[in-house]
Amino acid sequence: xxxxxxxxxxxLCLLISAHVVGSRAADDLGVLVDQLGAAKLSDMDDRIAAxxxxxxxxxxxxxxxxxxxxxxxxxxxxxxxLVKAGGADLQLVDPVTxxxxxxxxxxxxxxxxxNNAVRRAVRSALGGLTLFSEDTGARLKAAQSMxxxxxxxxxxxxxxxxxxxxDGSVRxxxxxxxxxxxxxxxxxxxxxxxxxxxxxxGNGRNGLAVLTSALATADVSLKPDIEAxxxxxxxxxxxxxxxxxxxxxxxxxxxxxLAAIGLAITFGVMGIINMAHGEMVMLGAYTTFLxxxxxxxxxxxxxxxxLAIALPLAFLVTGAVGLAIERGVIRFLYGRPLETxxxxxxxxxxxxxxxxxxxxxxxxxVGNPSWMSGAFDLGGLTITWNRLWIIVxxxxxxxxxxxxxxxxxxxxxxxxxxxxxxxxxSMGIRTPWVDALTFALGxxxxxxxxxxxxxxxxxxxxxxxxxxxxxxxVVVFGGVGxxxxxxxxxxxxxxxxxxxxxxxxxxxxxILVLVLIILFIQKKPRGLFALKGRAVEA
Amino acid sequence: xxxKASLTGAFLAAVLSTTALNAAFAADDTIKVGILHSLSGTMxxxxxxxxxxxxxxxxxxxxxxxxxxxxxxxxxxxxxxxxPLFAEKARELVSVDKVSAVFGCWTSVSRKSVLPVFxxxxxILFYPVQYEGEESQRNVFYTGAAPNQQAIPxxxxxxxxxxxxxxxxxxxxxxxPRTTNKILEAYLISKGVKPEDIMINYTPFGxxxxxxxxxxxxxxxxxxKKTAVVSTINGDAxxxxxxxxxxxGVKAEDIPVVAxxxxxxxxxxxxxxxxxxxxxxxxxxxSVDTPANAEFIKTWKAYTKNDKRVTNDPMEAHYIGFNMWxxxxxxxGTTDTDAVLDAMIGVSVPNLSGGYSTMMPNHHITKPVLxxxxxxxxxxxxxxxxxxxxxxxxxxxxxxxxxxxxSDWRAPMSCGNFNVATGKCGGKGS
Numbered sequence: 005x006x007x008x009x010x011x012x013x014x015x016l017c018l019l020i021s022a023h024v025v026g027s028r029a030a031d032d033l034g035v036l037v038d039q040l041g042a043a044k045l046s047d048m049d050d051r052i053a054a055x056x057x058x059x060x061x062x063x064x065x066x067x068x069x070x071x072x073x074x075x076x077x078x079x080x081x082x083x084x085x086l087v088k089a090g091g092a093d094l095q096l097v098d099p100v101t102x103x104x105x106x107x108x109x110x111x112x113x114x115x116x117x118x119n120n121a122v123r124r125a126v127r128s129a130l131g132g133l134t135l136f137s138e139d140t141g142a143r144l145k146a147a148q149s150m151x152x153x154x155x156x157x158x159x160x161x162x163x164x165x166x167x168x169x170x171d172g173s174v175r176x177x178x179x180x181x182x183x184x185x186x187x188x189x190x191x192x193x194x195x196x197x198x199x200x201x202x203x204x205x206g207n208g209r210n211g212l213a214v215l216t217s218a219l220a221t222a223d224v225s226l227k228p229d230i231e232a233x234x235x236x237x238x239x240x241x242x243x244x245x246x247x248x249x250x251x252x253x254x255x256x257x258x259x260x261x262l263a264a265i266g267l268a269i270t271f272g273v274m275g276i277i278n279m280a281h282g283e284m285v286m287l288g289a290y291t292t293f294l295x296x297x298x299x300x301x302x303x304x305x306x307x308x309x310x311l312a313i314a315l316p317l318a319f320l321v322t323g324a325v326g327l328a329i330e331r332g333v334i335r336f337l338y339g340r341p342l343e344t345x346x347x348x349x350x351x352x353x354x355x356x357x358x359x360x361x362x363x364x365x366x367x368x369x370v371g372n373p374s375w376m377s378g379a380f381d382l383g384g385l386t387i388t389w390n391r392l393w394i395i396v397x398x399x400x401x402x403x404x405x406x407x408x409x410x411x412x413x414x415x416x417x418x419x420x421x422x423x424x425x426x427x428x429x430s431m432g433i434r435t436p437w438v439d440a441l442t443f444a445l446g447x448x449x450x451x452x453x454x455x456x457x458x459x460x461x462x463x464x465x466x467x468x469x470x471x472x473x474x475x476x477x478v479v480v481f482g483g484v485g486x487x488x489x490x491x492x493x494x495x496x497x498x499x500x501x502x503x504x505x506x507x508x509x510x511x512x513x514x515i516l517v518l519v520l521i522i523l524f525i526q527k528k529p530r531g532l533f534a535l536k537g538r539a540v541e542a
Numbered sequence: 543x544x545x546k547a548s549l550t551g552a553f554l555a556a557v558l559s560t561t562a563l564n565a566a567f568a569a570d571d572t573i574k575v576g577i578l579h580s581l582s583g584t585m586x587x588x589x590x591x592x593x594x595x596x597x598x599x600x601x602x603x604x605x606x607x608x609x610x611x612x613x614x615x616x617x618x619x620x621x622x623x624x625x626p627l628f629a630e631k632a633r634e635l636v637s638v639d640k641v642s643a644v645f646g647c648w649t650s651v652s653r654k655s656v657l658p659v660f661x662x663x664x665x666i667l668f669y670p671v672q673y674e675g676e677e678s679q680r681n682v683f684y685t686g687a688a689p690n691q692q693a694i695p696x697x698x699x700x701x702x703x704x705x706x707x708x709x710x711x712x713x714x715x716x717x718x719p720r721t722t723n724k725i726l727e728a729y730l731i732s733k734g735v736k737p738e739d740i741m742i743n744y745t746p747f748g749x750x751x752x753x754x755x756x757x758x759x760x761x762x763x764x765x766x767k768k769t770a771v772v773s774t775i776n777g778d779a780x781x782x783x784x785x786x787x788x789x790x791g792v793k794a795e796d797i798p799v800v801a802x803x804x805x806x807x808x809x810x811x812x813x814x815x816x817x818x819x820x821x822x823x824x825x826x827x828x829s830v831d832t833p834a835n836a837e838f839i840k841t842w843k844a845y846t847k848n849d850k851r852v853t854n855d856p857m858e859a860h861y862i863g864f865n866m867w868x869x870x871x872x873x874x875g876t877t878d879t880d881a882v883l884d885a886m887i888g889v890s891v892p893n894l895s896g897g898y899s900t901m902m903p904n905h906h907i908t909k910p911v912l913x914x915x916x917x918x919x920x921x922x923x924x925x926x927x928x929x930x931x932x933x934x935x936x937x938x939x940x941x942x943x944x945x946x947x948x949s950d951w952r953a954p955m956s957c958g959n960f961n962v963a964t965g966k967c968g969g970k971g972s
Binding site for chain 2: 045072073115117119120121123124127152212213214215216217218241248249252255256259356357360364365366367368369371372377378379386388389390391460461462463464465466469470502505506509510511514
């Protein structure tokens with residue numbers, strides 16, 4: 005009996021002490037977190053380091069919230085809370101227990117200030133804390149942050165992590181991070197030499213940065229190795245930079261192609277100098293904006309599909325506007341190029357100002373769907389998703405248009421009318437309607453281009469102006485009346501521009517391209533792919 | 543037929559002269575204020591807001607009883623982003639509409655094109671935008687920032703707080719970025735930055751393909767020294783620039799970008815999520831937490847009937863300039879140009895960031911300088927500010943051409959470019 009009581013007593017003691025220790029740890033954490041609220045920006049480094057030192061997993065969400073600017077201090081008692089955005093009030097979450105702490109009006113809370121230095125400290129602290137996380141994504145992020153901000157103290161942790169790591173991609177980053185960290189540590193030279201050799205293999209910019217700064221402080225014996233490694237990385241980068249230029253050129257070319265392809269129909273095939281072409285692109289971009297507004301307000305889960313929804317709508321809207329312009333103005337002006345030019349220029353001003361009056365003069369926000377954001381590395385190339393999709397889209401539009409013109413009866417009629425109007429008319433083709441539909445098609449395609457361009461450019465009433473000159477340039481350079489000419493013209497101008505830009509600068513590069521085109525047109529007035537035959541002379 | 547035509551003509555003439563007379567009568571009991579901002583064309587994107595802000599300020603003043611017992615009347619003209627048209631419209635405002643002062647212009651070239659008009663007709667212009675300096679005119683009051691009130695403190699901040707050692711100066715190819723970058727380059731070199739650690743890059747207006755430049759910046763930033771970008775990229779080109787930065791993964795923690803032409807208005811067209819931490823230097827942010835600012839934002843949102851309209855730095859400059867003009871006119875007791883020009887110097891009015899701004903004898907004003915970081919909601923958070931007010935320095939001390947020049951429009955000196963080395967009025971810009 006006595007023995008049992010004794011055991012019970014001991015157990016009770018243990019429980020209590022465990023409880024006390026536990027709550028003291030929680031209290032300490034709470035105090036540390038609350039200190040974040042009171043700290044000056046310059047003291048934040050130490051406070052974050054103190055939090056990270058606890059090694060407590062509860063610190064992770066706190067630091068993440070701090071980095072995201074979701075940590076708030078209550079003005080009344082200085083307590084710090086995690087905050088979830090929701091409506092007018094702030095939803096508070098206790099940072100230590102993770103329990104819901106009710107809602108508070110915004111005015112009662114003050115955001116814990118963060119700046120870039122704080123974000124950097126958070127990033128490296130989180131790197132240390134999540135290096136052994138269960139989640140592969142978190143480990144990868146941790147490894148990358150170790151790679152970006154090498155810290156000699158973390159070297160042992162990285163080595164332990166490499167030994168434990170099973171995932172190949174994380175391991176690869178960790179090995180590189182170890183090499184980078186080794187260079188800033190005080191390990192023996194032969195280990196450093198290995199690290200240098202490893203970095204020389206890669207083409208990473210992080211490696212280059214660390215090697216360059218290591219060069220200044222390294223031992224004399226190491227210097228030749230480092231210099232050789234730098235030279236090697238620079239050589240690899242020079243090789244890739246040529247590839248990068250080609251890629252940028254293709255990407256610029258695809259934008260030019262998109263802008264010009266509608267014009268290749270209205271100007272190239274029909275011969276109308278359509279100065280309002282750029283405004284069709286602009287209307288397409290505004291259609292995207294409207295679609296995204298509706299999607300954001302009513303169906304937020306469909307946001308990633310918003311571009312797919314906007315595409316047909318933009319085609320219909322701008323096609324209809326194009327149809328109205330052709331029926332209302334242009335059809336009275338066939339064969340009078342100067343009047344057409346002035347009339348369509350007037351229309352472009354009217355469209356610009358009406359958009360400005362309706363939507364306001366400021367830029368409108370068109371978001372990138374998640375599949376169009378960010379970039380991935382392909383060898384030494386950085387390829388951004390939005391550019392990749394725009395290239396794919398431009399080529400798809402080109403293929404569809406080519407199919408329409410060459411393989412459908414509508415396309416046959418279009419070509420017939422533009423080649424010999426009177427003959428086509430006597431064969432029973434309603435030439436006025438073919439004209440109208442061709443113009444609407446060209447405008448509609450410009451509208452679809454606007455959907456794509458809204459992803460990389462401003463959505464403002466001036467959007468179209470930036471593209472009209474380039475579009476004419478591409479069509480004239482490629483050869484009027486030839487779709488393939490537009491394709492080749494767009495891509496060759498894009499690549500030429502991007503190869504000139506690194507040497508001549510953006511301003512001079514553009515001037516050089518224009519000069520080259522002028523010289524080219526002197527030599528070959530009909531462009532790259534000139535149409536041959538009697539139709540041209542008519 | 544001819545009789546009918548001439549009758550109609552006479553009738554029209556009669557109608558016209560009565561309306562002209564009406565206007566003349568109206569002019570007697572109102573004080574006219576000219577607003578010279580582009581409402582169409584490329585600059586409409588920035589300038590339309592300033593027109594609205596001016597209309598609001600005039601409206602508010604009329605509610606308080608006007609000026610000198612008279613109502614204020616706004617005369618709005620549209621120079622349509624066309625620089626020669628600015629001069630024409632300015633002339634129209636001063637000589638036809640007889641306005642007492644003009645608030646307007648955005649780009650430096652538009653300001654330069656109206657200068658001779660204001661000088662010739664002896665009227666007053668308030669210019670609300672940050673600019674490159676190197677100018678001080680008798681008839682112009684510069685309420686925006688001079689380079690030392692924006693660019694130099696921003697560079698100081700990056701050097702002190704981010705220990706930046708390598709600099710990319712990127713700008714649009716026109717006078718403001720070129721002059722500012724010249725000043726900054728001279729300043730950086732005077733601070734011991736090596737010329738090979740400075741990269742200068744210019745792009746055309748409305749540049750939209752930033753791939754090469756952003757990747758150059760990344761490459762420049764991988765030399766083992768902390769790198770920052772100082773951007774004087776103008777309005778429209780910023781959106782594609784920031785989109786490319788975000789997509790290529792240039793984070794503010796690694797390579798911060800500090801911009802002088804990006805404010806709340808420009809960010810309204812962007813998803814700022816990926817841009818958090820990039821910086822801007824201004825004299826005012828909408829997020830500034832003062833009672834005066836809260837009141838201003840409330841009035842602005844009510845006036846525009848739009849809860850999402852943002853405020854920005856040039857709007858504050860107009861707010862300061864307009865209040866200074868009111869005070870000077872009250873002090874002079876008249877709207878006569880010469881009297882107001884004299885009364886303006888030394889006038890001090892509250893600004894929106896919780897202090898007072900004073901008009902200095904060089905026609906520039908004192909302002910605090912704020913450095914803000916972009917937040918996810920499209921606003922800026924102030925991370926640093928100058929301890930006191932900074933006096934606008936019209937002639938930069940870092941350019942060899944202008945370091946000996948000063949400006950003082952008080953009698954007896956009354957000179958915009960006094961050379962302290964030769965002791966004579968005149969020199970660059972005379």
